[in-house]
Amino acid sequence: MKYKIEIENIEIVDEIEKYWTNDDYVKLLGKFDYPDGSEADKDSLKDLLFMAISDFEPREAAAIVLEYKLSEQLSDGQIQQISSDMLIDKVCEEYREIGLHSTLFHINQLLFKAYNGKFPNAKATIINCKISPLESETNDLLSKENVLKLFANGLSDSNIINRLFDQAMHFNATFPEAEDILWDLESTDNLNFKITTSEYWLGKEDVLSSEFEGVLEEVKEEV
Known part of the structure; x- marks a missing residue:
């Protein structure tokens, strides 16, 4: 099934609010x-x-x-x-x-x-986007694996996810690592999503366009 992905904004942060209670x-x-x-x-x-x-x-x-x-x-x-x-x-x-x-x-x-900088400063990426089906209405909930696969066409070839997981990203193969690559996936309507991950995996420069299409195919289980 084809989907349209519209990137609303990408924010690079050095802290995820409310993680520490x-x-x-x-x-x-x-x-x-x-x-x-x-x-x-x-x-x-x-x-x-x-x-x-x-x-x-x-x-x-x-x-x-x-x-x-x-x-x-x-x-x-x-x-x-x-x-x-x-x-x-x-x-x-x-x-x-x-x-x-x-x-x-x-x-x-x-x-x-x-310690005011004695440790290296890492960054996280927060992406707000809309993911909508193009061919027909669907009630299927999108998983982290689904979302990463849909992003494949919108990411640069140099993106580390594309490079390390080419088979899973571009072909109908299972992608269990997606659960850990995306730290959080939030949506109240299965249309508008908030994605949280590491800048290491997905930075601003990795996203080639604010709008692109992706395709979800039925995953073939490995035997």
């Missing part, structure tokens, strides 16, 4: 030796956390936040290695497990702001 700030304050966070004014929690974090060495602080968010996914050794690597590289773009990129981004940016 007041409860996160209170719990992290406790881990950074500030036990009275629950009694603090809610509007000051973030600033208090940044002050508490700054009393620790950057690598140690990174390990604490990584343990808080990813202790179930990473071993102690992996946490120590990543906490060291984060000071040098954008681990949230380079780590081999794509499924951790989103969380690593949020951790990286919290530390980047707490």
Whole structure:
């Protein structure tokens, strides 16, 4: 089925608002030796956390936040290695497990702001767009995989998704990685969408036009 994709705007940001909650700030304050966070004014929690974090060495602080968010996914050794690597590289773009990129981004940016730039500055991309069927009305809900495949014709050949996942993007092959490449896909009407991902995967310069068409074919399951 053919669809028309209309890009309304693309925003590059260094923080996803509302990812970190007041409860996160209170719990992290406790881990950074500030036990009275629950009694603090809610509007000051973030600033208090940044002050508490700054009393620790950057690598140690990174390990604490990584343990808080990813202790179930990473071993102690992996946490120590990543906490060291984060000071040098954008681990949230380079780590081999794509499924951790989103969380690593949020951790990286919290530390980047707490230390005023000692950590690399990573960016996220937010795309607002309209995706409408051209051939007939449909009630089929578009998934992350569907949306990425529909974007194939509108992205440059140099785009990293096109290069790494050419078969999945341009042919009727399964694309399980799409679930992790797109961090969030929001829509209330299955027509207007808000897409959140890493600038590493999809930047402004990757989108060739504000309007283009895409085709969804029935995916052939691998045997």
